[in-house]
Amino acid sequence: GNSVTQMEGPVTLSEEAFLTINCTYTATGYPxxxxxxxxxxxxxxxxxxxxxxxxxxxxxxxxxTYRKETTSFHLEKGSVQVSDSAVYFCALRGPGSARQxxxxxxxxxTVLP
Amino acid sequence: ETGVTQSPTHLIKTRGQQVTLRCSSQSGHNTVxxxxxxxxxGPQFIFQYYREEENGRGNFPPRFSGLQFPNYSSELNVxxxxxxxxxxxxxxxxxxxxSGGYGxxxxxxxxxTVV
Numbered sequence: 061g062n063s064v065t066q067m068e069g070p071v072t073l074s075e076e077a078f079l080t081i082n083c084t085y086t087a088t089g090y091p092x093x094x095x096x097x098x099x100x101x102x103x104x105x106x107x108x109x110x111x112x113x114x115x116x117x118x119x120x121x122x123x124x125t126y127r128k129e130t131t132s133f134h135l136e137k138g139s140v141q142v143s144d145s146a147v148y149f150c151a152l153r154g155p156g157s158a159r160q161x162x163x164x165x166x167x168x169x170t171v172l173p
Numbered sequence: 174e175t176g177v178t179q180s181p182t183h184l185i186k187t188r189g190q191q192v193t194l195r196c197s198s199q200s201g202h203n204t205v206x207x208x209x210x211x212x213x214x215g216p217q218f219i220f221q222y223y224r225e226e227e228n229g230r231g232n233f234p235p236r237f238s239g240l241q242f243p244n245y246s247s248e249l250n251v252x253x254x255x256x257x258x259x260x261x262x263x264x265x266x267x268x269x270x271x272s273g274g275y276g277x278x279x280x281x282x283x284x285x286t287v288v
Contacts (some may be wrong), residue, residue, distance in 0.1 A: 066215075101283055103265075103280050103282060104216070104265075149216075159221075160228075163215030165213070165214050
């Protein structure tokens with residue numbers, strides 16, 4: 061079946077540091093890949109997505125590239141801010157009628173001023 | 174436009190009881206999915222409803238059931254509650270089945286504690 065493995069947290073960085081959160085996946089066929097963010101007390105928000113190999117998703121300074129050869133979709137940001145503190149989830153959507161998402165276990169990011 | 178609203182926000186139940194969680198989907202969305210998020214884990218897919226019919230289900234026992242109403246709002250029912258059912262239950266709506274992860278709008282969830 062489909063699965064997503066995420067870098068375990070928590071991750072603590074100083075403001076303006078570089079961020080990488082690793083994500084690898086196992087899936088049949090050609091999944092679509094996503095990063096979601098969850099702020100305290102809120103639901104999940106879609107951060108970025110990529111639908112095919114070599115696609116790069118980007119939003120709010122975050123980027124991730126769909127690497128089929130390494131089955132990876134690592135999240136990066138060049139300069140984090142305190143407001144980026146949240147839990148980040150990597151997810152995939154495989155083929156199938158329900159198009160459900162399979163999530164990783166999440167990575168807690170804390171950015172210190 | 175309104176987002177996804179879930180109620181209640183918190184709930185405490187006793188093992189063996191039954192619970193109903195409610196979700197109002199975003200205006201115009203006709204597909205609702207439910208996810209269970211245990212503490213420290215990623216959300217797990219429970220099932221999806223499209224135009225009042227269940228059209229996909231994850232690895233959850235039959236005591237997890239649902240409904241979708243003509244206005245596309247939805248309920249999640251859990252019978253014979255177990256301690257392991259303690260989790261955050263997330264509802265997500267989308268424009269149609271094909272939107273899948275693209276068009277999901279998640280609610281803030283219902284925190285269920287089973288004691």
